[in-house]
Amino acid sequence: MDPSTIDILSTKDLTIENITENVHMINSRAEDPRLKYVLERLVTHLHDFARETRLSTNEWMAGINFLTETGKICSDVRQEFILLSDILGLSLLVDSIDHPKPPASTEGTVLGPFHTHDAEHLSAGDTIHTDPDGEPCLVLCTVKDTSNKPIKDVNIDIWETDSKGHYDVQYKNRTVPDGRCVMTSDEKGVFWFKAIVPVPYPIPHDGPVGKLLVKLKRHPYRPSHMHFMFEKAGFDHLITALYLRNDPYETSDAVFGVKETLLIDLGTVSAEQAKQYGVKEGEKLITYDFVLVSDEEAKKLREEEAMKAMKALGRRMKLYEGLPVPDVD
Amino acid sequence: MDPSTIDILSTKDLTIENITENVHMINSRAEDPRLKYVLERLVTHLHDFARETRLSTNEWMAGINFLTETGKICSDVRQEFILLSDILGLSLLVDSIDHPKPPASTEGTVLGPFHTHDAEHLSAGDTIHTDPDGEPCLVLCTVKDTSNKPIKDVNIDIWETDSKGHYDVQYKNRTVPDGRCVMTSDEKGVFWFKAIVPVPYPIPHDGPVGKLLVKLKRHPYRPSHMHFMFEKAGFDHLITALYLRNDPYETSDAVFGVKETLLIDLGTVSAEQAKQYGVKEGEKLITYDFVLVSDEEAKKLREEEAMKAMKALGRRMKLYEGLPVPDVD
Numbered sequence: 196m197d198p199s200t201i202d203i204l205s206t207k208d209l210t211i212e213n214i215t216e217n218v219h220m221i222n223s224r225a226e227d228p229r230l231k232y233v234l235e236r237l238v239t240h241l242h243d244f245a246r247e248t249r250l251s252t253n254e255w256m257a258g259i260n261f262l263t264e265t266g267k268i269c270s271d272v273r274q275e276f277i278l279l280s281d282i283l284g285l286s287l288l289v290d291s292i293d294h295p296k297p298p299a300s301t302e303g304t305v306l307g308p309f310h311t312h313d314a315e316h317l318s319a320g321d322t323i324h325t326d327p328d329g330e331p332c333l334v335l336c337t338v339k340d341t342s343n344k345p346i347k348d349v350n351i352d353i354w355e356t357d358s359k360g361h362y363d364v365q366y367k368n369r370t371v372p373d374g375r376c377v378m379t380s381d382e383k384g385v386f387w388f389k390a391i392v393p394v395p396y397p398i399p400h401d402g403p404v405g406k407l408l409v410k411l412k413r414h415p416y417r418p419s420h421m422h423f424m425f426e427k428a429g430f431d432h433l434i435t436a437l438y439l440r441n442d443p444y445e446t447s448d449a450v451f452g453v454k455e456t457l458l459i460d461l462g463t464v465s466a467e468q469a470k471q472y473g474v475k476e477g478e479k480l481i482t483y484d485f486v487l488v489s490d491e492e493a494k495k496l497r498e499e500e501a502m503k504a505m506k507a508l509g510r511r512m513k514l515y516e517g518l519p520v521p522d523v524d
Numbered sequence: 525m526d527p528s529t530i531d532i533l534s535t536k537d538l539t540i541e542n543i544t545e546n547v548h549m550i551n552s553r554a555e556d557p558r559l560k561y562v563l564e565r566l567v568t569h570l571h572d573f574a575r576e577t578r579l580s581t582n583e584w585m586a587g588i589n590f591l592t593e594t595g596k597i598c599s600d601v602r603q604e605f606i607l608l609s610d611i612l613g614l615s616l617l618v619d620s621i622d623h624p625k626p627p628a629s630t631e632g633t634v635l636g637p638f639h640t641h642d643a644e645h646l647s648a649g650d651t652i653h654t655d656p657d658g659e660p661c662l663v664l665c666t667v668k669d670t671s672n673k674p675i676k677d678v679n680i681d682i683w684e685t686d687s688k689g690h691y692d693v694q695y696k697n698r699t700v701p702d703g704r705c706v707m708t709s710d711e712k713g714v715f716w717f718k719a720i721v722p723v724p725y726p727i728p729h730d731g732p733v734g735k736l737l738v739k740l741k742r743h744p745y746r747p748s749h750m751h752f753m754f755e756k757a758g759f760d761h762l763i764t765a766l767y768l769r770n771d772p773y774e775t776s777d778a779v780f781g782v783k784e785t786l787l788i789d790l791g792t793v794s795a796e797q798a799k800q801y802g803v804k805e806g807e808k809l810i811t812y813d814f815v816l817v818s819d820e821e822a823k824k825l826r827e828e829e830a831m832k833a834m835k836a837l838g839r840r841m842k843l844y845e846g847l848p849v850p851d852v853d
Contacts, residue, residue, distance in 0.1 A: 204776040218613035224741040240569035249830040252622040266595010284547035412553040446534040501578040
């Protein structure tokens with residue numbers, strides 16, 4: 196780079212007091228207004244964090260090492276940064292911001308680090324597990340829009356652990372997906388499958404995030420749940436899960452995912468259902484009616500809430516590609 | 525873990541508004557008051573950042589991927605997280621907070637990611653470089669305390685790039701350290717050596733940090749400088765560098781390290797000096813008198829400034845192992 200082409204910004208003699216405005220100044224030439232705003236907020240919070248804690252060099256280095264270890268342990272089947280975001284409540288927060296839900300719709304929750312893209316596409320009534328030790332559970336669901344109209348052809352990702360509380364990807368010898376599938380809703384918005392009763396399990400805690408939990412005297416458990424993800428053009432992407440009521444970890448989920456509206460009671464398969472769905476009478480049963488929000492509804496609500504929040508913060512903002520940026524005109 | 529041993533905190537039904545206090549609550553059982561305070565501030569800033577930007581899921585995922593890549597590229601000889609901290613001004617800020625300097629002492633600056641622990645211990649007058657293309661430069665220094673008394677037996681790490689602007693560790697075929705050494709000051713506080721005239725160079729910009737700089741339209745250059753690190757029991761660890769005045773990047777250092785008091789003018793070796801130090805007359809010359817702060821002076825100043833800053837923030841704090849924590853008694 197030819198130094199003569201650099202238009203010089205003076206960022207010399209920086210101190211505890213003036214460093215932040217100088218970093219903003221040098222970052223202010225970014226073209227994307229959204230990147231500029233996000234960076235401006237990031238740098239402000241990062242610096243305020245250091246100033247408010249009087250962060251020591253040793254603590255800073257501990258942070259550098261923590262982040263480095265967190266990155267190093269990530270692999271194709273392990274995402275420790277998502278786990279970190281989960282246990283700090285950031286994942287739940289971002290999902291709540293980005294996927295606002297009108298009252299009648301199904302709430303979202305954390306994605307977690309165990310979704311994969313290689314799940315098999317199964318047909319209605321198929322079994323998603325090969326685990327012989329899991330307690331069989333029939334799952335009968337529908338998916339509708341906010342006006343109670345069934346939605347067909349929704350792609351639904353479903354994933355849960357085996358009876359030992361491990362996802363397939365946590366086994367080193369995994370060759371094919373297990374305990375997960377993709378289904379499509381039918382004309383009546385129905386999808387159903389055979390699974391096992393979810394069990395509580397600890398998030399992976401042999402890495403940096405697990406060590407942090409120990410220091411914070413926090414347990415690593417998640418209450419029993421089954422993950423669902425819904426995708427269909429025209430509808431807001433829904434990442435959610437169903438939780439078994441009265442699980443011992445119901446109120447202390449390590450990743451803050453539980454919501455009252457997502458709690459379910461395990462039912463029992465009736466004689467009639469047993470016949471209809473080809474399972475045993477008395478088997479465990481999960482039923483749930485999911486409600487998706489249209490893209491338009493979600494966009495409208497997201498933008499309204501964003502502008503309302505910016506106003507409450509006293510910031511003069513406008514929307515840029517649906518997200519707030521400073522209104523400098 | 526036996527669920528019955530868990531004393532339950534209810535963290536259910538979390539929303540954009542109440543998630544932060546709930547994460548604080550679940551983290552509040554950490555025993556170390558400093559860890560508890562640092563985490564409380566970290567979570568507050570992380571959540572406020574997401575709320576103030578209305579961070580989208582896509583942006584969050586971009587952040588997760590950025591951090592993962594940053595971790596992945598780290599190695600024994602590359603620390604991309606330090607580089608990230610450097611280009612965001614955090615490193616300079618933390619050094620300023622942790623190593624306060626009374627007016628008469630030498631200011632600190634960024635460590636950077638290129639210090640190693642394998643530099644050879646050299647004697648006064650030795651040459652720290654094998655680079656035949658570097659412009660020879662005699663470096664004559666002293667190290668004193670704030671009452672102008674020479675300090676002997678200080679261990680001084682010195683490191684600089686070669687004439688091409690690369691540190692030894694940036695060469696894949698590096699077998700031994702080059703362009704770096706450790707020296708010890710003599711009875712008069714003197715240390716001197718033969719080096720090469722520093723040149724400007726880009727920080728490594730082929731990784732995630734480099735990509736971020738491009739998006740921010742920032743150049744990756746550092747002005748010409750030579751690193752120094754001082755260590756002696758009883759004195760505050762000093763990490764600093766000397767910068768050549770009028771370097772094209774003097775006022776736009778990619779990592780915000782330049783300070784007026786650390787700028788030097790390249791001198792010229794006189795006939796007398798040439799004879800005394802065994803170099804050629806007219807060769808380039810760097811002279812500098814470093815002033816170290818005692819541990820006691822640094823501790824006193826650090827604690828005073830910490831408490832002053834806490835007071836300015838309106839926080840009722842006390843010191844715990846020299847660092848502020850909430851005063852809850």
